[in-house]
Amino acid sequence: MPKFEKIAYKPIPVRELLSEMKNLSELMIDLAYSAALFNDKELAEVVLDLEQRIDTLAYLLDIDVMVAARGDPRDAEALIGVSTVAAATDKISDAAADIAGIVTHGIGVHPIVSSVFEKVEERLMKATVKQDSAIAGKRVGKLDLAARMGVDIIAIHRAKEWIINPKKTEKIAAGDILITRGAPLGIKAFKDLAEGQTKQLEEKY
Amino acid sequence: MPKFEKIAYKPIPVRELLSEMKNLSELMIDLAYSAALFNDKELAEVVLDLEQRIDTLAYLLDIDVMVAARGDPRDAEALIGVSTVAAATDKISDAAADIAGIVTHGIGVHPIVSSVFEKVEERLMKATVKQDSAIAGKRVGKLDLAARMGVDIIAIHRAKEWIINPKKTEKIAAGDILITRGAPLGIKAFKDLAEGQTKQLEEKY
Numbered sequence: 338m339p340k341f342e343k344i345a346y347k348p349i350p351v352r353e354l355l356s357e358m359k360n361l362s363e364l365m366i367d368l369a370y371s372a373a374l375f376n377d378k379e380l381a382e383v384v385l386d387l388e389q390r391i392d393t394l395a396y397l398l399d400i401d402v403m404v405a406a407r408g409d410p411r412d413a414e415a416l417i418g419v420s421t422v423a424a425a426t427d428k429i430s431d432a433a434a435d436i437a438g439i440v441t442h443g444i445g446v447h448p449i450v451s452s453v454f455e456k457v458e459e460r461l462m463k464a465t466v467k468q469d470s471a472i473a474g475k476r477v478g479k480l481d482l483a484a485r486m487g488v489d490i491i492a493i494h495r496a497k498e499w500i501i502n503p504k505k506t507e508k509i510a511a512g513d514i515l516i517t518r519g520a521p522l523g524i525k526a527f528k529d530l531a532e533g534q535t536k537q538l539e540e541k542y
Numbered sequence: 543m544p545k546f547e548k549i550a551y552k553p554i555p556v557r558e559l560l561s562e563m564k565n566l567s568e569l570m571i572d573l574a575y576s577a578a579l580f581n582d583k584e585l586a587e588v589v590l591d592l593e594q595r596i597d598t599l600a601y602l603l604d605i606d607v608m609v610a611a612r613g614d615p616r617d618a619e620a621l622i623g624v625s626t627v628a629a630a631t632d633k634i635s636d637a638a639a640d641i642a643g644i645v646t647h648g649i650g651v652h653p654i655v656s657s658v659f660e661k662v663e664e665r666l667m668k669a670t671v672k673q674d675s676a677i678a679g680k681r682v683g684k685l686d687l688a689a690r691m692g693v694d695i696i697a698i699h700r701a702k703e704w705i706i707n708p709k710k711t712e713k714i715a716a717g718d719i720l721i722t723r724g725a726p727l728g729i730k731a732f733k734d735l736a737e738g739q740t741k742q743l744e745e746k747y
């Protein structure tokens with residue numbers, strides 16, 4: 338039995354699927370390192386969620402590729418590379434999930450592991466946008482987070498979809514789960530803002 | 543039978559082994575993407591070489607960890623996280639080797655794969671330092687490559703060892719294999735210099 342839910346097949350272009358798999362796998366590695374370094378269970382759980390997402394994408398891509406091969410060995414041969422890359426992103430996501438598992442299983446992060454990951458200068462953090470948050474309904478670009486608090490929104494989880502590296506025009510909605518990157522003070526200030534602890538988007542932090 | 547040569551066990555600190563595995567696995571992913579994007583067999587072969595290196599490190603680390611556990615279940619438990627992270631870097635390196643295999647097997651890089659990797663703005667290139675090269679015997683910092691030609695040396699392969707992100711004080715030797723990152727013109731100019739086609743380290747390229 339596959340670990341993911343029963344998925345209704347809908348034809349998504351292979352290019353889109355592969356691109357999302359690659360982007361997610363890279364995000365997962367960053368998240369997993371950060372989760373291990375800071376023993377952050379929330380981040381680790383995001384990694385495990387993303388792994389499910391990659392599994393789903395891999396499943397859809399496999400069907401797409403088989404259909405695209407149209408029963409023709411030459412077409413199939415040309416598509417082998419696509420399947421190989423997809424499988425590689427899947428392996429990378431597995432590796433990230435293994436690291437995240439150290440945190441979710443409460444095994445504890447060994448000092449050797451922390452020391453190896455400690456070059457990660459910027460930390461990742463998860464924040465859920467509350468209804469009354471000062472940032473709900475605002476466009477990413479308008480918040481000017483990099484200048485204000487040295488924070489970048491690197492992913493948004495909304496309605497089961499992941500938006501990686503959101504554009505400046507992307508509007509933040511209540512209920513969004515945001516993954517941010519930045520210095521510890523900045524991302525903590527941003528989390529408070531997203532979750533409505535801080536009411537005002539101030540000039541300086 | 544393990545794929546690697548018989549390795550004489552020498553105790554290298556676990557921290558060092560794990561750190562090298564992590565750095566190598568990240569380098570391998572960058573190399574594999576670049577190899578696939580530019581259908582570059584030389585780079586792809588570097589990835590396969592590095593995979594052997596990671597296998598060796600994984601083997602040494604496993605022994606180290608078993609010894610460190612000293613037959614004590616508590617020590618062993620504390621070390622599980624270290625083994626997990628090591629195994630994860632091994633998976634990542636496998637994924638990179640799979641992608642490199644597309645290139646070395648001459649399967650051909652499908653346009654979909656290229657389009658997914660095309661955001662890689664800077665290209666990686668391999669160059670071997672010849673005896674009569676203008677850069678042989680020079681320190682990395684002295685070459686001032688970033689300013690001169692927009693090139694960074696991201697790894698040096700010397701006497702079976704890999705030096706990742708070499709320091710400015712590192713002296714380049716004839717026979718070194720250098721992995722550089724930069725814009726296409728810059729890395730090509732650097733390769734010519736390293737391989738003795740260009741004799742002079744000019745001011746501008």
